[in-house]
Each structure stands twice: as C-alpha cells, then as structure tokens.
Amino acid sequence: MKQTSARSEAAEPGPAAAGAARRRGKALEQAIFEAALEQLTSGGFARMTMEGVAGAAQTGKAALYRRWPSKLELALDALASTLPARTDVPDLGSVRSELMQLMGTYQAALDSPGGAAMRALMAELDHDRSALVKDFVMGQVMEPARRATLAVLRRGEQRGDVRPGAATELVADVGLALLLYRNKFSDAPVTAEFCAQLVDEVMLPLVRPAG
Structure with missing residues (x-):
C-alpha cells in the first residue's frame, strides 16, 4: 500500500510544478502571439478563433478578451510583434549598400511567420475591416520604412551618390511598395536576388546623379 501511494504521489505534479508550467507576463504574451500567427498561417483569418488561440497558448479565453476585444485586434498585435x-x-x-541592407531587412520580415500571417490576413478581410489593416500597414510598416529610406537617401545627397532633390517621400515608398506587391500578388518569392534587382534596376536609377 505504501509503494502504491508513493507511486501515485510521484505521478501527480505538485503545486510548485504546476506553478512553474503556468506562463505569465511576456512569456504568456509571446505564447498567445505565436498561437495567433500559427492559426493565421495554417487556416487563415476566417478560421482563427479566440478559443483556438487560448487553447494553444494554455490560457483562458476571458484573459484574451480582456486585452483584445476582437480577434482582428489580437491578429494585428501579433503581427506587430514580428516587425x-x-x-x-x-x-x-554608399547608397547602394544601405538600400541593400534595408531591402534585406524587409525581405526577412516578409519571409517570417509574421509575413505569412499578413498575407493570410489581407487575403481574407472584408471591406469593413480592411480599414484597420490599412491603418496598421501604413503606421507600422510603410511609415517606418519611408523614414528609414529617406534617411538613407538624404545621407546619399550629402555624400554625393544621390541626386540633389531626389530624396522624396514618393521615391522612398517605391522599394517597399514593390516588395509588398510581389509578396501579395506574385507567386514568385521575395528573394535576395529580387532585392538586388530592385535596388539596381529601379531605386538607384531614380536617384543616381546625372552623368
């Protein structure tokens, strides 16, 4: 009888083990975001559920709703965590080296689970929700990329490898806009080779000094 009791006690985790397995704070947030991204990429936004995310993250559905009133808001926060x-x-x-580094950063982001989740989200959202996604893409993706590209181009103007006056917001938007277009509408992958082609055949001709 004593052996059976000891074996039973050893098989059941005690309070310390249960507490160690319980996620809190940043660890729980990361688990929730990973679960949301996995659901987006595997089944699309339509099949993503708060119940499914909560189950995968080993937390309660009520805890999700206290922070994210809707699954779209959760999906956008999960995407933001990957940027x-x-x-x-x-x-x-040189402006070429700096543009290549920028495009490489964006390529890596598009190739990440977050990039795949963004494609899934944008493919399935209805018109009423698309405004939220548009605001997210503009505020979290396009605006930071524009500022970074403008900084590169303005430094190039000072260095002399960018034509004076070429550092404009329109020119700065070109690189990432083409990457996003290829990512969303083309079956061809966004590769390092494509980034080099984009820099050499599109971006540099737009800003190169005359002659």
Whole structure:
C-alpha cells in the first residue's frame, strides 16, 4: 500500500510544478502571439478563433478578451510583434549598400511567420475591416520604412551618390511598395536576388546623379 501511494504521489505534479508550467507576463504574451500567427498561417483569418488561440497558448479565453476585444485586434498585435524593432541603417559608405541592407531587412520580415500571417490576413478581410489593416500597414510598416529610406537617401545627397532633390517621400515608398506587391500578388518569392534587382534596376536609377 505504501509503494502504491508513493507511486501515485510521484505521478501527480505538485503545486510548485504546476506553478512553474503556468506562463505569465511576456512569456504568456509571446505564447498567445505565436498561437495567433500559427492559426493565421495554417487556416487563415476566417478560421482563427479566440478559443483556438487560448487553447494553444494554455490560457483562458476571458484573459484574451480582456486585452483584445476582437480577434482582428489580437491578429494585428501579433503581427506587430514580428516587425523589426528599428530599420535605421548606419553609414555604410554608399547608397547602394544601405538600400541593400534595408531591402534585406524587409525581405526577412516578409519571409517570417509574421509575413505569412499578413498575407493570410489581407487575403481574407472584408471591406469593413480592411480599414484597420490599412491603418496598421501604413503606421507600422510603410511609415517606418519611408523614414528609414529617406534617411538613407538624404545621407546619399550629402555624400554625393544621390541626386540633389531626389530624396522624396514618393521615391522612398517605391522599394517597399514593390516588395509588398510581389509578396501579395506574385507567386514568385521575395528573394535576395529580387532585392538586388530592385535596388539596381529601379531605386538607384531614380536617384543616381546625372552623368
């Protein structure tokens, strides 16, 4: 009888083990975001559910709704967590090197689980919700990329490898806009080779000094 009791006690986790397995704070948030991204990429936004995310993250559905009133808001926060913290580029000595680094950063983001989730989200959202996605893309993706590209181009003007007056918002939007277009509408992948082609055949001709 004593052996059976000891075996039973060993098989059941005690309070310390249960507490160690319980996620809190940033660990729980990360688990929720990973579960949301996995649901987006595997089944699309239509099949993503708060119940499914809560189950995968091992938390309660009520805890999700206290922070995210809708699954769209949760999806957007999960996407935001995958974006590069900063896209500033140090002085690398040439505008080409700096643009290549920027495009490489964006390529990596598009190839990440977050990039796949963004494609799934944008493919399935109805018109009423698309405004929220548009605001997210503009505020979290396009605006930071525009600022980073403008900084590169303005530094190039000072260095002399960018034509004076070429550092405009329209020119700065071109690179990422073409990457997003290819990511959303083309079956061809966004590769390092495509980024180099984009820089050499599109972006540099737009800003290169005359002659």
